[in-house]
Amino acid sequence: MDLSLSTRTVGDRTVVEVGGEIDVYTAPKLREQLVELVNDGSYHLVVDMEGVDFLDSTGLGVLVGGLKRVRAHEGSLRLVCNQERILKIFRITGLTKVFPIHTSVEDAVAATD
Amino acid sequence: MATVELRFSALPEHVRTARLVAAAVARRAGVDEAVLDEVRLAVGEACTRAVGLHLSNGVDAPVRVALTEEEKKFSIEIGDESPTSAALAPGATGGEEESEPEGEDEMGLAVIKGLVDDVEVTTSETGGVIRMSWPTSPDSLVP
Structure with missing residues (x-):
């Protein structure tokens, strides 16, 4: 997929x-998308990962890169994820401390720092 | 001898194939369903790392994946032929944000080590091997 x-x-x-799957092959597409959004002036991003079947460290790297970009504009990058197998990857890499992770898009959109 | 062996050109698009094959063979070998996600992720990380090492060092050789059913465990070996994998390059980091090959390489290894209890990373002048294994339960063997 x-x-x-x-x-x-x-x-x-x-x-x-x-x-779908965020891995070494597909992650560049996500990176391009995030870069494009920031270049177009979208600095408050919510990445909805409910439809993600697979995420590896390359994908994590892209998300961290996105966070770095929005922060340069005092923006934010929030994640929406309820899938245990995806959350586990954030947990073992310590990235749960870096990304605000929400249970719904509504919740993420309503959140403020 | 490996139960299933796979060699693939060191290109990102083939990493998914390696993940799927590894998970299928692991399931047949009796690895618990709940652990298959870990197998898939660990194999993906190891293959991603090997592909990255081959690409960045201009190594034409394929990446090797050996999947072996043993008596009470299922073993996976991912081998690269990149001479520099040895170093894991302490001090060789500091790439620009766009590429960060070393940083991602380390994150991949961190994920593997966080996921897999039995893992061994060896390196030599002719390349590196990541060995991992998971216990199998005979009861859950697929007929």
């Missing part, structure tokens, strides 16, 4: 809905 990406705007947030 390939990677699917779609974006929509909710208030001042941009929601990126990701589906």
Whole structure:
């Protein structure tokens, strides 16, 4: 399965809905998408990972890169994920401390720092 | 002898194939369903690392994956032929944000070590091998 990406705007947030597998082959597409959004002035991103079947360290690297970019503009990058197997990867790498992880898009969109 | 052996060109698009094959053979060998996600992820990380090492060092050789059913465990070996995998390059980091090969390489290894209890990383001048194994339960053997 390939990677699917779609974006929509909710208030001042941009929601990126990701589906499929994020690995060494597909991660560059996600990176391009995040870079493009930041270049276009979207600095408050919500990455919805509910449709993600697989995530590896390459994908984590892209998300960290995205976070770095939005932070340069005082923005935010929030994740939406309820899948235990995906959450586990954030946990073992200590990235749960880096990313705010929400249980729903509504929750992530409503959140403030 | 390995139960199933796989050699693939060191290209990112083939890593998924290696993950799928490894998970299928592990399931047949009796690795617990709940652990198959870990097998898939660990094999993906190890193959991603090997592909990265081959690409960045201009190594034309394929990446090797050996999947072996043993008496009470299932073993996986991922071998690369990159001479520099040895170092894991302490001090060789500091790449630009866009590429970060060493950083991602280390994150991949960190994920493997976090996931797999029995893991061994060996390196030599002719390449490196990551060996991992998981226990199998005979009861759950697929007929």
